Amino acid sequence: MFEQPFAQADIDWLELQDQARHWLAGPLGQLLLADQQRLLETELARFFGGYLVHYGPEIAALPSATQIQRSVRLGAPFSGVEIACEEQAWPLSEHAADVVVLQHGLDFSLSPHGLLREAARSVRPGGHLLIVGINPWSSWGLRHLIARDGLRQARCIAPARVTDWLRLLGFALEKRRFGCYRPPLSGSGWQARLAGLERFGGAGQIPGGGFYLLVARKLVVGLRPLRQPRRAAMGKLLPMPVAKVSRRDSEK
Numbered sequence: 001m002f003e004q005p006f007a008q009a010d011i012d013w014l015e016l017q018d019q020a021r022h023w024l025a026g027p028l029g030q031l032l033l034a035d036q037q038r039l040l041e042t043e044l045a046r047f048f049g050g051y052l053v054h055y056g057p058e059i060a061a062l063p064s065a066t067q068i069q070r071s072v073r074l075g076a077p078f079s080g081v082e083i084a085c086e087e088q089a090w091p092l093s094e095h096a097a098d099v100v101v102l103q104h105g106l107d108f109s110l111s112p113h114g115l116l117r118e119a120a121r122s123v124r125p126g127g128h129l130l131i132v133g134i135n136p137w138s139s140w141g142l143r144h145l146i147a148r149d150g151l152r153q154a155r156c157i158a159p160a161r162v163t164d165w166l167r168l169l170g171f172a173l174e175k176r177r178f179g180c181y182r183p184p185l186s187g188s189g190w191q192a193r194l195a196g197l198e199r200f201g202g203a204g205q206i207p208g209g210g211f212y213l214l215v216a217r218k219l220v221v222g223l224r225p226l227r228q229p230r231r232a233a234m235g236k237l238l239p240m241p242v243a244k245v246s247r248r249d250s251e252k
Helices: 011-024 027-044 112-122 139-146 159-168 188-193 195-204 247-251
Strands: 049-055 068-075 097-103 123-134 171-179 211-218
Touching (some): 027 097, 027 171, 049 112, 097 112, 112 159, 123 139, 159 211
Antiparallel strands (some): 171 211
């Protein structure tokens, strides 16, 4: 069941992570992860810094971030995880990471709010938080309602709701992207026939893709632009009437 002992962890959380990994290792999960890998690497290419922290149940290779010196994977004690920890107990100091990636972390979480707070705490001011989740308003989101595999356990939180949470935590949304417009059909023949949906949906970024990617930046405290004080309105200068004095009057 579990590859390594982790006696202090919540057994329900471990089982949830195990089911998520098993589903993501299957044909549908691999299809989803392959599209996410391309999108994540495109976004991460513009970031730089010392540390990238990745959290999620997937077993795919970490997305490449060429301008970041070190990438670390956190999560349940499975192969590929460098630092084993629970979702609300990251062994990181505050503001430790330049970039944090939550890839299906919120989907397969016992406490999405708690996990998001932990991730937000770890991002330095001016750093970025990237969140990948299954879009509930898609064929993938509908499938999870009737699925009998690990996808059934996914929360599928709407991107608009996650965006509201990010604002409350002091983040500004920079970008929202979608991917994997093909329906969750495991047959390779069907996927080949429906490849045109990917080109059409991706080009227009129609909000119906199987997953969404949110890119948010942590605001820097104290650099909020100050409003200029309003000046009191000044009265207009009006010409005063001056009495005319004739030369005759002045000689008297």
